[in-house]
Amino acid sequence: MSGSPGSVLEVRGLTLGYGRTDAVKGIDLDVADGAVVSLIGANGAGKTTTLRGLSGLLRARSGSVKFAGAEMAGQSAYKIARAGIVQVPEGRQVFANMTIDENLRMGAYLVADAAEIQRRRQGVLDRFPRLGERLQQLAGLLSGGEQQMLAMGRALMADPKLLLLDEPSMGLAPLFIEEIFQIIRALKAERRTILLVEQNAQAALEVADHAYVLETGRIKLHGPAAEIANNPEVIAAYLGAA
Numbered sequence: 001m002s003g004s005p006g007s008v009l010e011v012r013g014l015t016l017g018y019g020r021t022d023a024v025k026g027i028d029l030d031v032a033d034g035a036v037v038s039l040i041g042a043n044g045a046g047k048t049t050t051l052r053g054l055s056g057l058l059r060a061r062s063g064s065v066k067f068a069g070a071e072m073a074g075q076s077a078y079k080i081a082r083a084g085i086v087q088v089p090e091g092r093q094v095f096a097n098m099t100i101d102e103n104l105r106m107g108a109y110l111v112a113d114a115a116e117i118q119r120r121r122q123g124v125l126d127r128f129p130r131l132g133e134r135l136q137q138l139a140g141l142l143s144g145g146e147q148q149m150l151a152m153g154r155a156l157m158a159d160p161k162l163l164l165l166d167e168p169s170m171g172l173a174p175l176f177i178e179e180i181f182q183i184i185r186a187l188k189a190e191r192r193t194i195l196l197v198e199q200n201a202q203a204a205l206e207v208a209d210h211a212y213v214l215e216t217g218r219i220k221l222h223g224p225a226a227e228i229a230n231n232p233e234v235i236a237a238y239l240g241a242a
Ligand SMILES: Nc1ncnc2c1ncn2[C@@H]1O[C@H](COP(=O)(O)OP(=O)(O)OP(=O)(O)O)[C@@H](O)[C@H]1O
Pocket: 018, 019, 023, 041, 042, 043, 044, 045, 046, 047, 048, 049, 050, 199
């Protein structure tokens, strides 16, 4: 019941679904404080649904989501965000008609202290200089890669205790994919706690400490990422036989 020592997130028996269907069927998952954990799996396996369940966008049908010792299952998305779980959604979902600066400030909507907002904003601009060069530009005019950076920067404005990244490399040019993974590596070096969902299993396993493989709503395998990357079934199914 007590989970692994050092786990900031302990998910037990989490079931989530839509209508009459369960898309995530009683999964257990742990994220250690300061770790990067990757969740990989085929299209429709339930990865996005899992993240939506953790951030409260989808209500748990059953099971427990303990975060820093407190039960999050059944709590509102607002309360979960206040507890420090922040999601960067699939497809970025920046506010297209707002400027880059406005998007960033939206990320700190729970922070009242102007000096603290300014400090965080500067931190984000140092990390993403490209955003700083065009603070007054509309977010909708950015390229996909830039929007991904903005979405990550917006999430970092909340100074999350757990960052949920949903397919950050989706649809991006190779150069941007490399840049996004560099940023994830930098966040890891700073001991940010991250749960990463990715179709790009190779890159996701390279950056992670621990990994989970989700198949049709169930955890098929989990373990140290290097071990998962060497598993013959994972190689055949997700890494390409070559
Ligand atoms: N809003 C929804 N309403 C009904 N069913 C949904 C909804 N969103 C997802 N599903 C179904 O739930 C299952 C899991 O989908 P989910 O998006 O979580 O998978 P995924 O692993 O993230 O896949 P992808 O890589 O395609 O995003 C799929 O069968 C999907 O069709």
